Amino acid sequence: xxxxxxxxxxxxxxxxxxxxxxxxxxxxxxxxxxxxxxxxxxxxxxxxxxxxxxxxxxxxxxxxxxxxxxxxxxxxxxxxxxxxxxxxxxxxxxxxxxxxxxxxxxxxxxxxxxxxxxxxxxxxxxxxxxxxxxxxxxxxxxxxxxxxxxxxxxxxxxxxxxxxxxxxxxxxxxxxxxxxxxxxxxxxxxxxxxxxxxxxxxxxxxxxxxxxxxxxxxxxxxxxxxxxxxxxxxxxxxxxxxxxxxxxxxxxxxxxxxxxxxxxxxxxxxxxxxxxxxxxxxxxxx
DNA sequence: TGCCAGGAATTGC
DNA sequence: GCAATTCATGGC
Numbered sequence: 001x002x003x004x005x006x007x008x009x010x011x012x013x014x015x016x017x018x019x020x021x022x023x024x025x026x027x028x029x030x031x032x033x034x035x036x037x038x039x040x041x042x043x044x045x046x047x048x049x050x051x052x053x054x055x056x057x058x059x060x061x062x063x064x065x066x067x068x069x070x071x072x073x074x075x076x077x078x079x080x081x082x083x084x085x086x087x088x089x090x091x092x093x094x095x096x097x098x099x100x101x102x103x104x105x106x107x108x109x110x111x112x113x114x115x116x117x118x119x120x121x122x123x124x125x126x127x128x129x130x131x132x133x134x135x136x137x138x139x140x141x142x143x144x145x146x147x148x149x150x151x152x153x154x155x156x157x158x159x160x161x162x163x164x165x166x167x168x169x170x171x172x173x174x175x176x177x178x179x180x181x182x183x184x185x186x187x188x189x190x191x192x193x194x195x196x197x198x199x200x201x202x203x204x205x206x207x208x209x210x211x212x213x214x215x216x217x218x219x220x221x222x223x224x225x226x227x228x229x230x231x232x233x234x235x236x237x238x239x240x241x242x243x244x245x246x247x248x249x250x251x252x253x254x255x256x257x258x259x260x261x262x263x264x265x266x267x268x269x270x271x272x273x274x275x276x277x278x279x280x281x282x283x284x285x286x
Numbered sequence: 287t288g289c290c291a292g293g294a295a296t297t298g299c
Numbered sequence: 300g301c302a303a304t305t306c307a308t309g310g311c
Contacts, residue, residue, distance in 0.1 A: 119292090126291040129309045171307045173295075214294045238292040277292075 003060045003069055004050075009081040011056040012103030013049035015278075016076070020107060022127075022281070023118070024135045027148040037075065037110050038150045039068055047072060053103045075108045077227065085268050092264045093246070094272055101278045106270060108227040112192040113185060114151035115225040119217045120177050121170075136168040137178075157182035177212025184210060192225075200228055223270045232269035234258045242276035 034048035051057035109115035141152035165175035184190040234255040265272040
């Protein structure tokens with residue numbers, strides 16, 4: 001079925017699409033203002049913008065059920081206003097950045113498992129090479145439904161030998177991280193769905209117990225996987241560079257310097273991080 | 287051409 | 300306990 005949706009507050013779907021397009025696994029069409037979302041049930045849902053920043057409306061095509069529609073609303077944060085958050089930041093040093101990127105939402109990952117795999121693959125690598133590795137991973141082990149790439153099942157990756165990922169140019173350690181975590185998930189030792197109900201602290205403790213998951217990866221999972229509002233990954237080089245630029249430093253800020261100054265942004269640290277990343281990303285629309 | 291990259295584990299003192 | 304080193308390879 002197709003559903004029309006109108007929001008009573010500002011929401012910039014085109015900016016959301018720009019960010020989604022940064023991940024080559026995603027199927028985004030900027031001209032048609034839409035993205036294709038693979039669902040757990042195996043179908044593909046298309047979300048397309050039909051409105052504007054201040055009068056946002058959408059058509060959601062191909063949802064099977066009310067449950068699927070709720071999931072789409074959850075993924076795109078359709079039922080929470082960004083306007084209050086923008087007001088919060090208007091009183092901080094991030095005001096110019098929030099004005100520039102007004103209405104940019106925190107879109108959740110389409111797959112919790114995919115978010116974890118992506119995070120580990122991206123660790124310590126420049127974006128372009130990290131995305132090459134990610135696409136090799138998805139093309140080799142994932143599937144393609146109607147032209148839309150879908151992350152593999154953890155059960156598949158759990159059986160992959162380290163040497164096979166080495167052929168894709170994974171480091172040995174990175175291969176071990178990806179396989180080990182997939183084994184834990186496939187064997188139900190780690191239940192990603194259950195993390196939805198747990199606190200930020202509980203999720204961090206549970207995830208960082210695994211090799212390959214440190215603070216940065218756990219915070220990224222909370223922010224983009226679960227959509228939690230108050231995380232700021234101080235280990236992130238992109239955020240360090242964004243703050244170097246904002247604060248006009250001649251070097252990257254230390255993690256302590258970042259923590260000392262981000263209290264004003266709480267309880268929306270995730271949005272501060274999101275908008276800071278945007279502030280140093282080149283916009284293909286401009 | 288080295289240094290750096292949307293880190294994390296391991297080693298060394 | 301910490302700081303330094305290692306991991307692997309492409310990008311600039």
